[in-house]
Amino acid sequence: SLSAGIVGLPNVGKSTIFNAISSGKAEAANYPFCTIDPNTGIVAVPDPRLTEIADLVAPQKVIPAYLELVDIAGLVKGASRGEGLGNQFLGHIKSVDAIVHVVRCFDTTDITHVDGSIDPQRDVEIIDMELVLKDMETVEKALPRVEKRVKSGDKLAKQQTETLRAALRHLEEGTPLRRAALEDRGDVLQELHLISAKQVLYVANVDEETLLEDNAHVQKLREIAHADEALCLTLCGKIEEELAELEQEEQEEFLQSLGISEPGLHRLAREIYALLGLHTYFTAGEKEVRAWTIPAKALAPEAAGVIHTDFQKGFIKARVYTLEDLRQYKTEAALKEAGKIRQEGKEYTVQDGDIMEFLFNV
Ligand code: GDP
Incomplete structure (x- = not known):
């Protein structure tokens, strides 16, 4: 099924957000597939159309579309060289459909940042560099194998070699492949599951006070996201964690007191869905009204x-x-x-x- 990986430097609030996702009890209980490992959480993709159909049909059960979010902790500077458990975690990113990059935009002084200050640009560059370095390693490893096949007259291998060399040039300049506009001739990039080619959505993790009005860090992150042709979404990990503990009615009251209309995680789920260009169709019977995810x-x-x-x-x-x-x-x-x-x-x-x-x- 559909999945996104949560990445970010240490202490930016990944676990806090992930806890909010995995303690959404109602959602886990409805989830039709049961084997979920501890670093995977489930979020329902909110869809007002599903609610409307369910109101009209009045079925026994209503099942939304779901998204899996995978906590990819442990990504630090030097991860691609095997620092921390980095290399292993970078490997996990290969299997997700999109990347959610959490960036610290809260100023709280009692929580230290790994690199000493709050600086979204530096943080984004560090993570991007690790993705790029990992891809360089992957491409450099694949290239000799493909080049060998060119020698024996393999036409597909020739295209693939050219694609890989072009990719390598971008990577060597430090450009993530998602920004490189490369044509994947010979379908080799797809085959290699390159991680810097995956679509990214930025999450500015802010404190309660910043939720309604962007602080300077958020503004900076929005600029970065804009240059990356990516979306930037603001949420407060701590609030999400609290919201996840509440029953629906209390949740609505709390949201109202905060002046927001829905949990940040709902927005996140919807945006990931949109980012991946997915469509929904519905089945509607007395037993069950359900949303199904399909490619456009x-x-x-x-x-x-x-x-x-x-x-x-x-x-x-x-x-x-x-x-x-x-x-x-x-x-x-x-x-x-x-x-x-x-x-x-x-x-x-x-x-x-x-x-x-x-x-x-x-
Ligand atoms: P991780 O290392 O990226 O998983 O970060 P954690 O989720 O462990 O968060 C690091 C620290 O920042 C913890 O002490 C959290 O309580 C705190 N934190 C996380 N999210 C927020 C937030 O939205 N606002 C504030 N003020 N603190 C937060």
Whole structure:
């Protein structure tokens, strides 16, 4: 399933944020997959459309889309050279779909920063450098193997060699590959799971006072994010930790007293989802109303495959309607009578927000 890795220097608030994620009890209880290791937490992706469909259909169960967040602690300066447990942790980043980079923007003096002062630019550069160095190592290791195949006349290997050499030039200049606009000829970059190529979302971890108004550190981080064509989101780890302990009603009161409309973690989940260019379709029955995650532009059989591989293999057709029509007609029976349920085949590109049912051969 979908995952993002949380990185950042020591003492920036990663564990605090991660604790908030993993103590969101209601979410863990609903999570359909049970084997989750201790450094993985689950967040639901809040979606008002799901709530609206559930209100109309009144099912026994409502299941949102979920995102896995992986705590990638231990990334320090020198990690790529094996300092701390760095190298091992850098390896974990390979398997995530996106990176959440937590940057310390709170000034509290009684909590020391590893490098002595609060400086978002320096922090971002340190982490980026570790990602770049790790990728250099990976590319340098792969290159001789691929070059060898060129000698035996392998055309694909020739393309791959050129791609890898171009990547190496960027890395040697200190440019993360996500900013390099490289064409992945021979699909070799993808194959190597290069970590500086992954999309990044910056999180400015601030204190309570800064939540509603950016301090100078946050402003700086926003500039950095802007130059990186990335998003920057402000949250307060401590508040998130407190929010996660509360029942819904108390949570709403607390949010109101803070002057914010939703927990920062909800925004985070939504933004990661958007960052990865994902779409959602819904299934809506009496038993269960559920959100399903698919890549943008997925065709109907692929979307069916997210529920079960058998749905994809035996795909016959899909019955599809929209939320706007459900809003107007209220029930599936009324939609059917009004001719608002479409039949779509194998070539149908699923639209974000479609409500679907699949017919398939077993
Ligand atoms: P990590 O090393 O990045 O995992 O950092 P921790 O989560 O352990 O946080 C380091 C210290 O900063 C702890 O003492 C936290 O209580 C404190 N801290 C974390 N988030 C915040 C925050 O949002 N505001 C303030 N004031 N302190 C925080």
